[in-house]
Amino acid sequence: MTVDPDLFRAIALDDLTMPGGWCVSRGQTYLYTPEEQRLMHEARAFAQREILPKAAGAQRAVREIKARHDGAERRARLREIAQAYLRMLAEAGLTGALFPEAYGGNGRGVVAECIIDEELAAAGHPGDTIRSVSLTLGTISILRYGTEAQKKRHIPRRLAGEELAALAITEPQIGSDTSRMQTRAVLKGDRWVITGQKRFITGGGLADYLTLFAITETGLHPHRGMSCFIVPMDHPGVRVRRQLDEVIMADWMDNALIELDEVDIPKENLLGPLHGGYQVLMDELDTERVTYCMASLGEARRALEIAAEYSTKRIQFKQPIAMFEGVSFRLAGMYASLDAARQVTYRTAKMIEAGLPAQRESAVTKLFVAEAVWKIVDDAMQVLGGIGYTTDFPVQAIFRNARLMRIGAGSDEIMKFLIARELLREIKG
Numbered sequence: 170m171t172v173d174p175d176l177f178r179a180i181a182l183d184d185l186t187m188p189g190g191w192c193v194s195r196g197q198t199y200l201y202t203p204e205e206q207r208l209m210h211e212a213r214a215f216a217q218r219e220i221l222p223k224a225a226g227a228q229r230a231v232r233e234i235k236a237r238h239d240g241a242e243r244r245a246r247l248r249e250i251a252q253a254y255l256r257m258l259a260e261a262g263l264t265g266a267l268f269p270e271a272y273g274g275n276g277r278g279v280v281a282e283c284i285i286d287e288e289l290a291a292a293g294h295p296g297d298t299i300r301s302v303s304l305t306l307g308t309i310s311i312l313r314y315g316t317e318a319q320k321k322r323h324i325p326r327r328l329a330g331e332e333l334a335a336l337a338i339t340e341p342q343i344g345s346d347t348s349r350m351q352t353r354a355v356l357k358g359d360r361w362v363i364t365g366q367k368r369f370i371t372g373g374g375l376a377d378y379l380t381l382f383a384i385t386e387t388g389l390h391p392h393r394g395m396s397c398f399i400v401p402m403d404h405p406g407v408r409v410r411r412q413l414d415e416v417i418m419a420d421w422m423d424n425a426l427i428e429l430d431e432v433d434i435p436k437e438n439l440l441g442p443l444h445g446g447y448q449v450l451m452d453e454l455d456t457e458r459v460t461y462c463m464a465s466l467g468e469a470r471r472a473l474e475i476a477a478e479y480s481t482k483r484i485q486f487k488q489p490i491a492m493f494e495g496v497s498f499r500l501a502g503m504y505a506s507l508d509a510a511r512q513v514t515y516r517t518a519k520m521i522e523a524g525l526p527a528q529r530e531s532a533v534t535k536l537f538v539a540e541a542v543w544k545i546v547d548d549a550m551q552v553l554g555g556i557g558y559t560t561d562f563p564v565q566a567i568f569r570n571a572r573l574m575r576i577g578a579g580s581d582e583i584m585k586f587l588i589a590r591e592l593l594r595e596i597k598g
């Protein structure tokens with residue numbers, strides 16, 4: 170008797186044929202201006218056509234480079250992947266939404282950036298993390314606080330993918346409590362001398378420059394004695410001590426522990442006002458939090474779409490599992506959370522775009538979205554069952570990223586702390 174080979178064939182990712190983005194509700198697009206709607210369709214078409222088919226291959230290449238190479242060779246090869254990705258986006262006009270034309274951008278704004286973030290993240294290219302740290306986290310402060318010379322020197326090159334940047338706040342001894350920052354910068358003549366360590370720096374091992382925070386005045390409360398600097402990574406005294414991405418996750422592109430040993434940089438590398446670094450940091454974090462939320466929602470959307478389509482194809486107990494209410498209600502809950510989380514992110518993006526103070530709203534958004542994304546992706550894995558836990562499907566990678574969202578860029582608890590502080594401040598008046 171010959172056994173029908175189809176009996177042994179599990180559903181593969183390739184069997185899911187729905188185009189990405191099918192589950193975005195009309196309610197969301199209704200909120201967008203016609204121009205933003207156009208951008209959403211263009212960015213989605215580009216991401217699905219040009220990026221999605223290359224993402225898995227790029228992921229494999231990253232893993233192979235990290236397994237086979239270290240030092241300068243590893244840096245050069247990983248940079249090549251990140252820069253090729255950025256160049257492709259630059260050519261498609263997808264890197265400059267947060268930046269005016271004068272510096273090589275297109276000035277479309279924060280909402281536009283969020284729309285692009287969602288679509289690119291949904292395509293799952295490993296270079297996308299480097300895109301967001303280099304173009305948003307590491308560069309937005311230059312736009313807001315930099316001198317004309319700093320803006321002209323760095324922004325156009327970064328938008329074109331020629332120069333990479335990373336953001337350096339966290340240290341081995343400090344994470345949530347930035348007021349205890351240990352890295353010091355001392356002015357000696359016309360040069361700043363910086364000493365300290367920065368941990369968990371995404372893209373730090375690939376970057377050309379760090380946007381780095383250090384204490385410049387020890388006599389004051391650290392929030393009044395912190396400053397921001399542009400630090401070249403190839404400067405004597407700057408050293409990547411450890412590549413943390415091996416520990417963090419195999420397909421994470423780059424995360425570094427960086428040591429700064431008496432790094433003396435010109436006085437002009439101060440970014441923003443002397444001792445005014447805390448404000449620079451808070452402004453950067455508000456934007457980072459909304460763009461991070463939208464990218465995470467893009468990944469969660471992909472997980473939901475995969476789970477929903479899979480549930481219509483996977484047969485158990487003689488019917489597609491989508492027919493069981495236990496599965497379809499789970500999908501409904503995931504969809505409702507995704508929809509609501511996108512609305513709150515959009516609201517905060519609009520506030521930042523309008524130049525309104527949005528610290529509380531960014532914290533609310535980050536807290537709500539991080540919890541929503543975590544639950545959506547966890548549910549997606551449940552719908553997929555065992556296959557969701559394997560590398561045959563991207564949901565396990567999205568799952569790990571979703572967990573990070575509840576820690577990175579300020580943990581859930583720190584978001585609650587910020588919200589409660591502002592809430593109670595209002596009672597006190």
Ligand SMILES: Cc1cc2nc3c(=O)[nH]c(=O)nc-3n(C[C@H](O)[C@H](O)[C@H](O)COP(=O)(O)OP(=O)(O)OC[C@H]3O[C@@H](n4cnc5c(N)ncnc54)[C@H](O)[C@@H]3O)c2cc1C
Pocket residue numbers: 302335336337338339343344345346368369370371372417424573576577578579580581582583586
């Ligand atoms: C993969 C990855 C990438 C990262 N990328 C970057 C980067 O590019 N640049 C950068 O500067 N940093 C980066 N970080 C660091 C990240 O922002 C920190 O990990 C985060 O801010 C938390 O700090 P911590 O890990 O030191 O935890 P801790 O601050 O030690 O906190 C440990 C626990 O205590 C809780 N806690 C702390 N204080 C309070 C409080 N007051 N009330 C209640 N609970 C509290 C926290 O919520 C957390 O649950 C990255 C981290 C990771 C893991």
